[in-house]
Amino acid sequence: MGLRFLRNGLLGLYLQRHHQHIMQVDTGFTFILFGGTGDLAMRKILPSLYQAHCGGLLPTAGRIAAVARGLSNREAYVQWMHTHVRNHVKLAGDDASWNDFLKRILFVRVDLGRPEDYALLRDIISPLSGIRVFYLATRPSLFVPICRALSTMGLSNDARIVLEKPLGYDLQSSNTINDAVGEIFVESHIYRIDHYLGKEPVQNLLALRFGNALFEPLWRREWVESIQITIAEELGVEGRGDFYDNTGALRDMVQNHLLQLLSIVAMEPPHSMHTNALRDEKLRVLRALKPIKPCDISRIAVRGQYHMGVLNGITVPAYVNERGVSTSSMTETFVALKVEIENWRWAGVPFFLRTGKRLANRVAEIVVNFRAVPHSVFGSMALRNGSNRLVIRLQPNEFIRLYCLAKQPGEGMNLQSVHLDLAFDEFFQKDRMEAYQRLLLDVINGRLALFVHRDEQEAAWQWVEPILAEWNRLGTAPRRYAAGTWGPAAASALLARHGTCWLEEEN
Structure with missing residues (x-):
């Protein structure tokens, strides 16, 4: 449709x-x-x-x-x-x-x-x-x-x-x-x-929110139940074991990519598309992240490391058997976090961030779960999973998909989850620009809006560092997960405690 x-x-x-x-x-x-x-x-x-x-x-x-x-x-x-x-x-x-x-x-x-x-x-x-x-x-x-x-x-x-x-x-x-x-x-x-930040759907998120009257009034705690942001990779360390073993998923993906996506999802409307206006609003989000106390880290942060498993029909080695990786490594290849933003728009809304290597599929997406209707005239059918949701797929196949309920053809009032699509490949016939191409042209042409200001970087590190420090203090090994799966079971439990689940778990 x-x-x-x-x-x-x-x-x-x-x-x-x-x-x-x-x-x-x-x-x-x-x-x-x-x-x-x-x-x-x-x-x-x-x-x-x-x-x-x-x-x-x-x-x-x-x-x-x-x-x-x-x-x-x-x-x-x-x-x-x-x-x-x-x-x-x-x-x-x-x-x-x-x-x-x-x-x-x-x-x-x-x-x-x-x-x-x-x-x-x-x-x-x-x-x-x-x-x-x-x-x-x-x-x-x-x-x-x-x-x-x-x-x-x-x-x-x-x-x-x-x-x-x-x-x-x-x-x-x-x-x-x-x-x-x-x-x-x-x-x-x-x-x-x-x-x-150079990916087309990320920029379309700005257009979706600030160029249309439909979504912005709903983009707040009164109407949003939770938000998921996932960057999942099928690849392992790809010969970069010596680099990755001294970095880990939290530094490699959360401190930059995931927190940047979070700031764009949660930012207030800027007064213009000017460089400083965009960066200022992202910075406000990063500074409003609820600090994570050491005593809470085990409850709201999951770290994992892949072991041998089957991915796309091929047996792949455990992380500790990758070239350049220490056989006793405790570096995380998977992170899932529950994040909160302490401001009026988002108070009480959980943001779930997830990234990992050797996961079941390569996918990057943002999932906005809207609250159920306050009173259903259709009974429990109107509260089923899969409706009242917006999915913004960043890769591999880019789209924006709105899930809602519609009546099934035939006798009776039977509802079914359907989706309305904006598939970029189908609607925009011209070739889309790759992220690096757009960003390199922005550098040559002197446009800074899609690049990270130093203050943003500092705010992200300030939020991430207590997690790193507590993990180092505890010295516990990451939870193991088989390559080709969606990570440790604890990541599913993290969402289950809030009455929800990761998008792929509904199917």
């Missing part, structure tokens, strides 16, 4: 003010990619820049300078791109488009630990015109040395810098990085990237 009343104007407010459609700047740019042969560059950054190139969204004078130390020259780097990058392009285009894109590519061999190597980088990029963007797709420990070397070489003046997560290991290390980067780059030139 088509969601007719949402289709007219659902995207209007946001798309008109934010994209129109990614206005192309007239001046050139130089995009300097540190970690130019890394996994992120291969899978996301370079394919996204190529898609923007094919769409005519990059200024013709723009150049891309890849920085790495593992290859000898530009020819070797171009060959590396042929072998590794083109396979990750969603729409490969023709050879002419690919070869035209390669003309933008420069390569600089730099050992990031040798300050003198930055002189070569300076000599290559200094003559290039336009704005300068430095993208640090490296481990966080290199952020400060890179920034200081850029400053020493005079390359940081009026430049923009993009910082990948994780930005630090805790609040103190995060502040150390932010302080050092802030001494060289002004805050308005620092782009802390969270790719979930």
Whole structure:
């Protein structure tokens, strides 16, 4: 059943003010990619820049300078791109488009630990015109040395810098990085990237709430019973065991992605779509998160670690048997939390956050469960599960789906749960922009709205740190769950205590 009343104007407010459609700047740019042969560059950054190139969204004078130390020259780097990058392009285009894109590519061999190597980088990029963007797709420990070397070489003046997560290991290390980067780059030139903020359904959530009169009056404690936010992955640590074993799901996913999604779901209407207006409202939500007391953590926080199981018909190893992971590791690969927001709009409404690796399906979604009608003239049928619910699917197949009750055809008044769909693939025929492509274009065009302000990051760390501290103090092992399941049984019990369940458990 088509969601007719949402289709007219659902995207209007946001798309008109934010994209129109990614206005192309007239001046050139130089995009300097540190970690130019890394996994992120291969899978996301370079394919996204190529898609923007094919769409005519990059200024013709723009150049891309890849920085790495593992290859000898530009020819070797171009060959590396042929072998590794083109396979990750969603729409490969023709050879002419690919070869035209390669003309933008420069390569600089730099050992990031040798300050003198930055002189070569300076000599290559200094003559290039336009704005300068430095993208640090490296481990966080290199952020400060890179920034200081850029400053020493005079390359940081009026430049923009993009910082990948994780930005630090805790609040103190995060502040150390932010302080050092802030001494060289002004805050308005620092782009802390969270790719979930670039996803189309996340931005459609803004349009849904603030561009339509239907939902905003219901978006509050009087009408909302609970909200679930899930980011589930089928993948394991994918060869990053040495990194992940020192990070864990709470730092890797909750402190950034999940809390950012929470802040967008729960924020007050901003006075405009201006960068500071959006960020200010998200920050208010993060500062209103109810602090978690150590004595409550075992009751409202579940941590788990996957062991051997069957996923899509294939037996996968336990986390502790992954390459780079300690066999005695107590790092969590799963987290479920009950979160509360202490303000008038959301007081008393539980937000359930969940993320994990090696789960049954790859899915990211927001589920808004509305309260049941106060008095049902149809009896208990009108109170059944599956109705009065809004599901916003972020991946893999993006949609917005409203569940409600309708009468079944035939004799009698028998009700059935039905849904009204806005399926983006069906309604919007044009290709949608991938999250990284949108965010990279925003950096080039100087738009900060979809990036994280330092204050947001600090507020998130301040809320997360007591959980980390208590887990470390207790020293108890995470609950085990079989790969290919939805996590520990305790995660289901967490919701059951509040009279609800995870979305997939209803079926």
